[in-house]
Amino acid sequence: MSRPKPPSPTEADRLFAETRTPEDFRFDAAVARVFPDMIRRSVPGYTTIIPMIEVISERYAQPGSHCYDLGCSLGAATLAMRHGIPHPDCTLVGVDNSRDMIERCQHYIALDDHPLPVQLRCEDILHTDLRDASITTLNFTLQFVPPGERDRLLQRIARATRPGGALILSEKIRCEDEREQAAQTLLHHEFKRANGYSDLEISQKRSALEQVLIPETLAAHRRRLHDAGFDQVMLWYQCFNFVSMLAIKSA
Numbered sequence: 001m002s003r004p005k006p007p008s009p010t011e012a013d014r015l016f017a018e019t020r021t022p023e024d025f026r027f028d029a030a031v032a033r034v035f036p037d038m039i040r041r042s043v044p045g046y047t048t049i050i051p052m053i054e055v056i057s058e059r060y061a062q063p064g065s066h067c068y069d070l071g072c073s074l075g076a077a078t079l080a081m082r083h084g085i086p087h088p089d090c091t092l093v094g095v096d097n098s099r100d101m102i103e104r105c106q107h108y109i110a111l112d113d114h115p116l117p118v119q120l121r122c123e124d125i126l127h128t129d130l131r132d133a134s135i136t137t138l139n140f141t142l143q144f145v146p147p148g149e150r151d152r153l154l155q156r157i158a159r160a161t162r163p164g165g166a167l168i169l170s171e172k173i174r175c176e177d178e179r180e181q182a183a184q185t186l187l188h189h190e191f192k193r194a195n196g197y198s199d200l201e202i203s204q205k206r207s208a209l210e211q212v213l214i215p216e217t218l219a220a221h222r223r224r225l226h227d228a229g230f231d232q233v234m235l236w237y238q239c240f241n242f243v244s245m246l247a248i249k250s251a
């Protein structure tokens with residue numbers, strides 16, 4: 001079987017390169033166009049996490065179950081799941097509420113030749129139907145969900161998950177210790193500088209995301225996952241203040 005063809009950068013992200021009027025970040029057509037370049041250059045570890053989603057999906061997908069990628073954007077994690085899921089009778093569903101993302105995602109799914117069908121839904125993940133799941137991915141999506149809605153969403157995912165099933169949760173986190181928070185933030189900015197972003201781009205993007213991307217501590221995520229009904233929660237990846245967790249529901 002061939003490897004997944006993840007969305008590849010066709011256009012460089014220069015959205016914050018010129019001085020602009022401050023406004024909140026939105027997943028619109030301009031962002032969708034540059035998204036593969038933007039996420040690789042902005043999220044430390046993203047290019048490692050995506051292929052590991054394939055590995056984890058292979059281990060946790062169960063025959064005849066549903067597999068969800070919530071906040072799928074252009075489908076990088078969806079494609080990794082598609083190639084990892086070893087059961088042809090699984091139903092793989094990608095959900096995103098940005099029409100611009102879903103339209104482009106459709107294109108990338110069509111370019112990939114794996115036979116497992118993919119259903120794409122342009123819907124809010126807070127309202128999308130979730131059932132009989134074995135593996136669900138929230139790859140840097142929960143951080144954009146209003147904090148007051150996060151418990152309910154995680155409870156719905158846990159309830160929909162079969163015994164032995166799992167959730168992959170990747171997030172930007174906030175450190176409990178203020179000095180660590182400052183050090184990790186500096187390292188994240190160094191990462192962005194090393195990837196060609198200017199100080200103006202870094203600071204304008206930061207302001208645009210301030211009210212939209214709300215990070216929480218690792219302890220808050222662990223507590224929520226346990227309270228929602230996942231029995232085992234492990235951190236399997238961290239790069240600076242970006243992490244990925246695996247939450248498992250006991251068999």
Ligand code: GEK
Nearest residue numbers: 027071072073076077096097098124125139140144
């Ligand atoms: C990847 N997982 O490449 N309902 C549906 N979609 C949402 C919602 C919501 N309530 N809130 C945000 N989104 C992807 C990357 S990006 C992360 C995920 C980032 C969607 C939003 O439209 C966007 O496409 C995605 O979640 C977040 O593996 O840009 O840092």
